[in-house]
Amino acid sequence: xxxxxxxxxxxxxxxxxxxxxxxxxxxxxxxxxxxxxxxxxxxxxxxxxxxxxxxxxxxxxxxxxxxxxxxxxxxxxxxxxxxxxxxxxxxxxxxxxxxxxxxxxxxxxxxxxxxxxxxxxxxxxxxxxxxxxxxxxxxxxxxxxxxxxxxxxxxxxxxxxxxxxxxxxxxxxxxxxxxxxxxxxxxxxxxxxxxxxxxxxxxxxxxxxxxxxxxxxxxxxxxxxxxxxxxxxxxxxxxxxxxxxxxxxxxxxxxxxxxxxxxxxxxxxxxxxxxxxxxxxxxxxxxxxxxxxxxxxxxxxxxxxxxxxxxxxxxxxxxxxxxxxxxxxxxxxxxxxxxxxxxxxxxxxxxxxxxxxxxxxxxxxxxxxxxxxxxxxxxxxxxxxxxxxxx
Amino acid sequence: xxxxxxxxxxxxxxxxxxxxxxxxxxxxxxxxxxxxxxxxxxxxxxxxxxxxxxxxxxxxxxxxxxxxxxxxxxxxxxxxxxxxxxxxxxxxxxxxxxxxxxxxxxxxxxxxxxxxxxxxxxxxxxxxxxxxxxxxxxxxxxxxxxxxxxxxxxxxxxxxxxxxxxxxxxxxxxxxxxxxxxxxxxxxxxxxxxxxxxxxxxxxxxxxxxxxxxxxxxxxxxxxxxxxxxxxxxxxxxxxxxxxxxxxxxxxxxxxxxxxxxxxxxxxxxxxxxxxxxxxxxxxxxxxxxxxxxxxxxxxxxxxxxxxxxxxxxxxxxxxxxxxxxxxxxxxxxxxxxxxxxxxxxxxxxxxxxxxxxxxxxxxxxxxxxxxxxxxxxxxxxxxxxxxxxxx
Numbered sequence: 097x098x099x100x101x102x103x104x105x106x107x108x109x110x111x112x113x114x115x116x117x118x119x120x121x122x123x124x125x126x127x128x129x130x131x132x133x134x135x136x137x138x139x140x141x142x143x144x145x146x147x148x149x150x151x152x153x154x155x156x157x158x159x160x161x162x163x164x165x166x167x168x169x170x171x172x173x174x175x176x177x178x179x180x181x182x183x184x185x186x187x188x189x190x191x192x193x194x195x196x197x198x199x200x201x202x203x204x205x206x207x208x209x210x211x212x213x214x215x216x217x218x219x220x221x222x223x224x225x226x227x228x229x230x231x232x233x234x235x236x237x238x239x240x241x242x243x244x245x246x247x248x249x250x251x252x253x254x255x256x257x258x259x260x261x262x263x264x265x266x267x268x269x270x271x272x273x274x275x276x277x278x279x280x281x282x283x284x285x286x287x288x289x290x291x292x293x294x295x296x297x298x299x300x301x302x303x304x305x306x307x308x309x310x311x312x313x314x315x316x317x318x319x320x321x322x323x324x325x326x327x328x329x330x331x332x333x334x335x336x337x338x339x340x341x342x343x344x345x346x347x348x349x350x351x352x353x354x355x356x357x358x359x360x361x362x363x364x365x366x367x368x369x370x371x372x373x374x375x376x377x378x379x380x381x382x383x384x385x386x387x388x389x390x391x392x393x394x395x396x397x398x399x400x401x402x403x404x405x406x407x408x409x410x411x412x413x414x415x416x417x418x419x420x421x422x423x424x425x426x427x428x429x430x431x432x433x434x435x436x437x438x439x440x441x442x443x444x445x446x447x448x449x450x451x452x453x454x455x456x457x458x459x460x461x462x463x464x465x466x467x468x469x470x471x472x473x474x475x476x477x478x479x480x481x482x483x484x485x486x487x
Numbered sequence: 488x489x490x491x492x493x494x495x496x497x498x499x500x501x502x503x504x505x506x507x508x509x510x511x512x513x514x515x516x517x518x519x520x521x522x523x524x525x526x527x528x529x530x531x532x533x534x535x536x537x538x539x540x541x542x543x544x545x546x547x548x549x550x551x552x553x554x555x556x557x558x559x560x561x562x563x564x565x566x567x568x569x570x571x572x573x574x575x576x577x578x579x580x581x582x583x584x585x586x587x588x589x590x591x592x593x594x595x596x597x598x599x600x601x602x603x604x605x606x607x608x609x610x611x612x613x614x615x616x617x618x619x620x621x622x623x624x625x626x627x628x629x630x631x632x633x634x635x636x637x638x639x640x641x642x643x644x645x646x647x648x649x650x651x652x653x654x655x656x657x658x659x660x661x662x663x664x665x666x667x668x669x670x671x672x673x674x675x676x677x678x679x680x681x682x683x684x685x686x687x688x689x690x691x692x693x694x695x696x697x698x699x700x701x702x703x704x705x706x707x708x709x710x711x712x713x714x715x716x717x718x719x720x721x722x723x724x725x726x727x728x729x730x731x732x733x734x735x736x737x738x739x740x741x742x743x744x745x746x747x748x749x750x751x752x753x754x755x756x757x758x759x760x761x762x763x764x765x766x767x768x769x770x771x772x773x774x775x776x777x778x779x780x781x782x783x784x785x786x787x788x789x790x791x792x793x794x795x796x797x798x799x800x801x802x803x804x805x806x807x808x809x810x811x812x813x814x815x816x817x818x819x820x821x822x823x824x825x826x827x828x829x830x831x832x833x834x835x836x837x838x839x840x841x842x843x844x845x846x847x848x849x850x851x852x853x854x855x856x857x858x859x860x861x862x863x864x865x866x867x868x869x870x871x872x873x874x875x876x877x878x879x
Contacts, residue, residue, distance in 0.1 A: 154554040159547040159621040160577040163867040166735040173753055176735035177583060178575040180548075180557050185572050189587070196593035198731075223554035227515065337571040340517070341558030357568060365596075473558040475571070 100317035102194050104328040104481070105201075106136025107445050111308035112275035112429055115211035121156065124207050124309035125149075125168035132311035133170070137323050138201060140170030144313070145199035147171030149178045150186040150206035150434045154219045157212070169205045169311065182206070183310060183438030184467045184477035188333040190314045200319045207309035208433025216305075223472050225342035238302065238384075240344055240471040242294040245386040247350025249296065254389060254404035256296050260287040261407055262385040263301045266421050269414055270428025272455035273443075278304045279428040301385035306430025310438035312445070328448045331462075331480045332368070334361030338474035347474060355381075355394040355466060355476035362464075363396075366480035371396045371464065375418065377447065377457055378464040379440035381476075382425040388412075391466055392420060395478065414455070422447065422455050437467030437477055448483040498592045499718035499725035500585070500877070502531025502711035503838035508675045508826030511609045512705035516551045517563030520605040523709035523831075524565050531711040532721055533599065538711075540597035541566035543573040544584035544604035546829035546866065549618045551607050564603040564709075570596075576735065578779070578866025580604065581708070581833015582873040586731040588712040598717050605707035606828035615703050622868065624738070636700070640692040642745040642869060643782040647694065649746035650797035652785070654694055658685035659803050660781035661698050661823050667810060668820025670850035673835070675826035676702050685781075701779045704826030708834035710841070726844045729859070730762030730876035740869045746797075751790030751863055751872035758861070758874040759792075767792045767861070773843050773853050774814065775836035775862040778821040787863055788816060790872070811854040818843060818851050833864035837875055844879040 108131030110116075110124045119127070133140050140147075149165035158164065162178035165171065179186045183206030190202035210216060220237035224230040248254065264287060270279025282300060290298040320327050336357035339346040359371075368374055378397055382388035389403040397418060398406050406412060412420040423429060423443035432439055444463040446452045452460075462482040469475045504526025506512075506519050514522065520543075528534060543557050543564050553559040557573025564571070574580065574587045581604050588600040608615045616634060623629040646652060659682060668677035680698065688698040718725035732754035736743065743749070755767070764770050776787035785799040793814060794802050802808065808816040819825055819839035822832045840860040842848040863874045 152555060153548040157621070158625065159549050159618050160867055162575050162577060162735075163622065163738045163870065164624075166870075167737045167739075171735060172737040173734055173750070175733050175754075175757065177587075177733060180555075180573045180575045188570075189572065189574075189590075192590045192594035192596050195595060196590040198590055198593070219554055222552070223559075225559070226552055335570050335572070336568060337558060337561045337566050338568060340560070340562035340567070341553070341555040343562055353568060358570075361570065469555070469558070473555055475558055475561075 102191050102330040103315050103317060103320035104312055104330055104445050105315045105320050105324045106132040106313035107442050108132030108135060109308060109310045109442055112306050113277050114304065114306055114430065116307040121207055121209045122164060122168040125205055128309040129169040129203065129205055129311040132313050136313040138313060144201045144203050145175065146193050146202045147174060147176040148186040148189050148202060148204045150181055150183045151178060152180045152434055154222060155208060155213065155433050169203060181475065182434050182436060182467050182469050182477055184441060184479060185335055187312065187441065187479060188335050188477060191330060191333045194314060194316045201313065201315045203311060203313050205309065205311040206435040206438045208435045209307045210305035210433055211307050223341050229342050229344060236294060237471055238294045241384040242297065244349055245296055245384060248386050248390050251350045252401040252404060257288065258389065258404040258407055259297060259301055259385040260284055262382065262388045263287050263427055265413060266382055266425045266427040269422055269455065270424025273423050273428065276424040276428035277306055278430050279424050297385060303383040303426040303431045306432055308432035308435050308439060310435050310442050312438060312441060326449050328445050329482045331482055332362040332365030333479050334358035335477040341473045344472055352390055352394045352476060354474045355391060355468065358476045358478040359395045362478040362480050368480055374462060375464050376459050376461050377419040377422055379421055379423060379444045380466045381468040382421055382427050383431050383470060388420055388425065395464055395466055419457055422457055440465045440467055441479060444481050448481055496715040498589050498712060498714060498728045500710050500712055500728065500841050501718050501722045501725055502527040503841045504530060505673050505708040505835050505838055506706050507673050508704045508706040508828060510703055510705060512607065516560060516605050516607045519607065519705065519707040520560050520563035520603050523707040524601055524603050527709040527711045533711060535565045538565060538569065538599050538601045540591050541569055541571040541601045541603065542584050542588045542591060543571065544580040544830040544834065545573065546577055546580055546606055547618055550611055550615065552610055560605055565601055576866055576871040576873060578829050579864045579871035579873040580830040580866065582837060582862055582864035582875050583733060584834055585710055585712060585728065585837050585875055586733055586873055589728050589731050592712055592714045598714050600712045601709065602712055603707065603709045604830040604834035606831050607705040608703045608828060609705050636692045636695055638740065638869065639780055640695045643694055643780065645745040646782050646786060650800065652800040654686060655682050656800045656804060657782045657785065658682045660778065660784045661685050663809060664778060664817045664821040664823040667818055668824025671820045671825055674820050674824055675704055677820060677824050699781045701822035701827035704828040706826060706828035706831045708831045708838050710834065710838060724845050724879065726841045727878050728875060729878050730758035732758030732874040734872045736870035738868055738870060748786050748790035748872065750870050751787055751865065754872035754874045755791045758876045762876040764876065768794065771859050771861050772855060772857040773818060773840065773860045774816045775819060775840055776816055777833065777864045778817055778823050779827050781823060784817060784821065787865065791861055791863060815853040818853050836862040840877050844877055
């Protein structure tokens with residue numbers, strides 16, 4: 097207990113479909129948790145010390161939505177709490193809980209059921225600063241991503257084609273992944289010839305929404321081996337907030353200092369000095385195509401302003417030197433609101449265990465996982481994962 | 488491999504701040520948060536540059552009228568370009584913020600943590616109760632259009648029936664806390680009232696009268712929490728966090744024994760075990776039990792094992808919980824006297840204990856010497872219990 101390493105001993109999921117009318121959100125939470133606990137061989141009533149749930153009121157349509165957290169994940173009358181943020185922030189709490197010595201085993205659940213939200217656009221509207229931004233009635237909230245994309249392109253010289261190439265790569269990667277409802281065999285021409293949705297991106301370059309719940313079980317080094325042999329190590333976590341939600345007037349356009357800060361923190365904890373060399377693959381934020389390139393830069397997986405050149409050279413391809421989003425990313429798997437970060441985490445864990453099936457990479461020993469909470473926030477979280485298994 | 492960034496050790500509170508608790512504050516939620524954070528930093532003698540991490544607490548998003556409220560409050564909470572999370576257990580959030588800050592520091596991930604809680608309830612139109620219409624199970628309960636006061640009335644009624652307490656016995660809590668609040672410059676509804684005033688105030692849902700309830704309030708509170716080394720560097724009188732506890736009962740309140748707060752009892756046992764406290768009724772010197780309703784303070788005194796089940800109201804009548812009594816409770820004035828900006832109210836209680844343990848509570852300072860203190864908060868559908876044990 098205490099200062100040892102932190103292990104991922106179980107993962108479970110339910111959903112990853114545009115709609116899941118057969119279950120309630122509690123049903124999804126139960127399914128994913130049940131699977132994760134079964135895989136880790138833990139009894140939630142006895143073995144799990146703390147339960148962390150990641151959700152946000154307005155997405156759920158319930159005020160004080162954390163009331164509903166304990167039962168479906170087995171946390172009733174146990175230490176259970178909610179982080180209103182992306183699932184990867186819950187992983188950061190689990191990391192601290194274990195490192196502080198308070199807990200040996202922690203479960204983290206996150207879910208999103210966008211198919212049940214009739215007024216998604218209005219909820220984004222409510223995330224804007226009520227004094228400065230909301231009165232502008234900007235309509236489509238994704239204009240923020242469009243502005244960022246343009247700033248990024250003008251800073252780095254990346255062209256529209258590069259953004260489109262990310263969409264082509266990820267949606268094609270998704271064809272190998274069972275959990276990727278938005279994957280498709282598309283060509284660069286198809287992307288480029290389709291109309292803009294939010295300039296400079298087309299619909300192909302913006303991720304759709306999918307319902308999902310993901311649960312992960314983390315444990316201290318001392319007890320991890322007691323439960324399972326399939327251990328993946330969580331070597332470091334980092335998270336950071338750049339500007340307050342809706343305060344987009346202060347944002348550094350075309351950059352993500354929050355992701356850079358989060359990466360620096362996670363790499364320091366993981367002892368990762370040369371991410372470009374030491375990382376086998378990464379599951380990064382790509383809900384807008386340009387975000388994958390920007391993420392690669394801020395995560396220091398590519399030199400400053402060079403991500404589009406690495407993409408062009410095929411280095412981020414499935415069989416490239418540093419595959420980005422071999423799962424297909426959010427562009428293929430969809431955005432599951434607060435579960436998006438855990439979806440990336442799940443894919444990385446499966447790769448590191450050699451259990452990714454048709455999209456298994458040849459070499460998967462160390463992974464970087466990164467997430468962003470989406471417009472209009474600038475909060476990012478990063479995790480570094482590794483496996484002892486020789487890839 | 489380099490892992491632990493800093494040394495793992497004890498965790499202390501070194502500064503606290505609260506805004507005035509009031510209705511219709513002109514400040515935005517961000518400004519309220521900063522006012523409290525600034526006070527806490529000033530008391531600790533630190534600036535934002537010294538802060539490694541920020542933990543934000545706020546109850547439902549809807550009160551401030553913003554989605555993703557953690558990020559919204561980040562500006563005012565000094566969280567920009569820092570690791571920031573918002574943690575959340577409904578009304579229990581106020582005490583949960585320092586609980587979570589504990590593991591931020593104890594894990595070695597952060598040396599200094601700014602813990603901020605804010606709530607601005609007055610902008611909810613036409614009344615905050617309308618936000619509470621959306622806290623129910625959308626299929627089973629919401630169609631019945633329940634009101635929060637109903638279920639609290641049920642709980643109060645159950646406590647009265649099980650424990651033989653009368654309304655006048657319970658009203659004494661309101662009288663005591665509102666009087667205690669007269670010495671608190673941050674208080675919204677401090678008053679010298681009598682049991683009769685409580686009984687004669689407007690009946691809302693029997694047996695709950697208006698003066699049994701804490702008011703709608705805007706406000707913020709903040710603490711600076713650090714690891715042991717930093718605490719010793721910045722102050723001669725750190726207040727240690729000895730124990731933390733938190734529990735969430737299931738969401739189906741209709742199946743529970745409402746006379747005894749099981750959620751709190753479990754959390755309290757966790758916190759006492761960690762703090763090495765075996766007989767809380769003897770070892771605790773001062774307490775801030777969560778008191779959004781007057782019966783709730785009695786309920787929570789029992790859940791915290793500061794009195795036997797069903798005995799708290801009897802001790803209250805004997806003056807046991809007065810500021811100069813055996814075991815002072817809510818010397819701050821509590822939610823009934825200071826006000827109830829949900830998450831901020833819980834953190835205000837922890838701030839009060841910090842000041843009590845440093846003998847800095849001024850006119851509110853309890854008579855007896857104090858060494859160990861406990862605070863709790865409660866929330867969700869009567870199911871969340873959060874506990875913190877402090878010592879000097």
